[in-house]
Amino acid sequence: DTGVSQDPRHKITKRGQNVTFRCDPISEHNRLYWYRQTLGQGPEFLTYFQNEAQLEKSRLLSDRFSAERPKGSFSTLEIQRTEQGDSAMYLCASSFLQGSGEKLFFGSGTQLSVL
């Protein structure tokens, strides 16, 4: 299967711990996106990369959040000093075309629970 892969699928952590998620996009896609979805809400944009360059960041992405995409391939999203409000589904998506949301392919997400 060559879809968007996210690891882990589930993560339970204690408040104050650091966590890191990984996303492997579809191989020929040069754009990679991170979204967050909390219960009862739609996905909210966090950030996106074109190749290895991080081109846009949401105000939702506080200083405790950092995303990287070394060499323009896989991406990691790290949350430092987690808080209970960080509990959410973190979705990764990739695309090849610019500005056409129908070409976004989403992974199954990483469900984070902060205790």
Added chain:
Amino acid sequence: DQQVKQNSPSLSVQEGRISILNCDYTNSMFDYFLWYKKYPAEGPTFLISISSIKDKNEDGRFTVFLNKSAKHLSLHIVPSQPGDSAVYFCAALRSGSEKLVFGKGTKLTVNP
């Protein structure tokens, strides 16, 4: 401030009937609109889209209507099938932006 609003959290219809899901938006800068479908434990998948220069787009059983003056769009599914049961998200995009803005979603249940 919700820029994309789906005011019905849930909708239940009988198999074979029409499902109509509604979406309103407030930002007049949006010029591209999409519907995504999401099954439990999966990421959203693209369903259908419409550009602001059109008022209708059809793809098989799915039709999206756009009323720019009312800032309203709707998704029609005819005939509805049990496999259509999922959460449907309306999303909007502004020209030059990569940021999709989603509504809260409507959970559709199609009863056999």
